[in-house]
Amino acid sequence: MARPRAVKAAKDLWGTITPDTTWKGRTGRGVRVAIIDSGIDTEHPALKGKITESVEAISEGGRIVFRRSTAGDVAGHGTACAGIITTVAPESEIYSVKVLGPNASGSGEMFLAGLDYAIKQRIHVINLSLGTTKPEYFGPLHDLLDRAYHAGCIVVAAANNLPQPSYPSIFSSSLVSVVKREGGDPFNFGFRYGQVIELIAPGVQVRTTWPGGGYRQLTGNSFACPHIAGVIALIMEASPDLTPFQVKTILYTIAQRNQANEDQHKQAS
């Protein structure tokens, strides 16, 4: 009678995946999170002491190299993402990889190089609140994501709002892609299995850090992505050896619970 036993085993397996067993009480300690973006304002009061390393992509002799960066963040994007991640996972180790801004002009090559750098450093969670629609980067990004998977790095990427597909967010199989929704609870995320962009997380009027010591209320998929990156950091603290596939399974299971709770709440009211 294998079938009933298999069903029972499956129920028990999913039954063990709860917020209590995955992230409750966790702070992201020991988990390394890279933000590949415009840099981070490391002097911001909310971020001071939380940025483990800050590097910047520089073109040198025809190659892209990474040097220690004191350039901060003139754009704000990276600082905003860092603020969200440190709110969700306050003790995670943040690595800033600056590939955007006046000196790192945001070329596709720098973007790829930044991702490559983070993978080589074996960063646990990589936040990509940006993307490209250039078809010539489809292949290289696909290869990089495969390498990330095999290196145990979980890549979290923001979708874009526009009709054209944006890479790497559409590579659903090898990363966690995120789109925004309203609501402030980072743990109340949704999972749209079968859609190209699978996770939905808070990304509307998100109050977060901004260069110069201030804060902004921002809306965009860019700010939904770091919510999920932070949640994954908490999950990884509890279970450091999870593969991206296993992490997505956990996210999916929790999202199903969130949906069930929401439906129950609606029915009750």
Next chain:
Amino acid sequence: MKSAPRKSSKKSASKKRGNLKGSFEARLRDAISVVDVANQLTLPLTNSIENLLSIAAKDVGSDTASVLVREGTRGGLKFLVALSDVADELKKVRIPPGKGIAGLVFSTGQPMAVADVSKEGSFWSEADKRTGFKTVTLLATPLRTGSEMVGVLEFVNRPGEPPYDPFSPEEMDRAAHFADAIASLVEAHETAGLIETLFARSLDASLNESGGREVREWVKRVRSAPEHKDLLQLAVSLRDIASRGDAERQLCRDILDSLARWTEKHATISTGYLSF
């Protein structure tokens, strides 16, 4: 006795030079026609962008809106069209690569809305400093054609006085649809501008000081010649008729095809002036 062929070889060399000069002039004249006609056909692009921007601003519920386009190759931006009291001043502003919300959106390719830029922290706004305008709430979305980022679409503030409601996710989505349409117009505008710039630079680069002055005068004469003006008027009429709809465009095509076939047969009309 001196042989006649010597004199005739001088004559034929001089005739050859004359022919070459004539042929070069004809080609240059044709090139000017192409550039000027292209400009006539694309000048209204800016008006189209402005019209669409106005509709977008009303739909999204913003008071002012602008289209920024890329400048140079390092991610800098400049204002192409602005629906604002300070539009003229805005067009003089240059945004360095990666700076400001527009620079950020251009480099990340991600749309973004900021509830209140004035509240706290740094807000880079050369535009506000130069124009005296006060940006309070802002929505910026990238302009993209296929794989190319060509600019940024910005909506700023709401009608009336602050405080303003921030731009909502639904407004952000609607802005993205307008961005799609505006991006195609921006790309066409960019192409027309490139043609004009390339032509002007080639002309400057290929001539020395004295030769340059003469040829520039000649170009001026070509452009003010009645037949050139006729040509441009034809282009304008063609543009106006063709822009009325698909049926009109097809009719224009049919008429021009018939005319082309007729002129080939009769070869009485000079085709040296108009060749695309």
